[in-house]
């Protein structure tokens with residue numbers, strides 16, 4: 297299997313605090329992998345290093361392009377509608393998918409009725425689903441989602457699970473960060489467990 301994301305010997309220290317101590321992780325093309333670990337285990341740090349937002353202290357990262365990313369903490373402009381948020385990200389990423397891509401992505405996260413709703417009028421769960429749609433703009437081959445279901449009720453989580461299944465059907469590789477085993481065991485092909493300072497097993 298060719299590799300969508302490959303992390304080897306990854307280390308990160310913030311000053312004297314070691315956030316990652318030698319992590320190895322691989323996501324194959326089209327594979328859906330859960331990255332599971334408690335608060336503070338280093339999941340967000342690993343993801344940010346993978347997309348180039350944080351510099352590693354040591355180790356190697358390879359990520360295929362194009363990739364999509366949903367940060368753990370994000371905020372879209374309140375005055376933008378769902379459709380406008382997606383259009384902005386189409387412009388940023390150079391996507392030529394147009395209105396068809398936007399409609400497809402809103403359908404994927406069950407926001408097709410909310411295309412004209414402004415972000416400031418959306419629940420947190422709707423915003424999080426819009427975040428996932430945003431990460432899919434430009435048809436990425438791999439998606440890194442940092443706790444994409446933290447604000448979601450059971451119905452919203454189900455929507456995200458269904459969207460992940462659909463993404464796998466489309467051959468998109470996904471790395472899904474979470475601290476909830478229940479979140480990943482239902483949809484992921486594989487779960488990688490990361491615990492404070494030490495990465496273990498696959």
Ligand SMILES: Nc1ncnc2c1ncn2[C@@H]1O[C@H](COP(=O)(O)OP(=O)(O)OP(=O)(O)O)[C@@H](O)[C@H]1O
Pocket residue numbers: 310313314315333334335336337338339340341342368475
């Ligand atoms: N910018 C930073 N400066 C200093 N320490 C940091 C910084 N970012 C993260 N850390 C520390 O690195 C460790 C890993 O943090 P990280 O946010 O990667 O964990 P996480 O697994 O994503 O946690 P959570 O489940 O709470 O999101 C923690 O001890 C955290 O306090």
Ligand SMILES: [Mg+2]
Pocket residue numbers: 339340341368442443
């Ligand atoms: Mg985190």
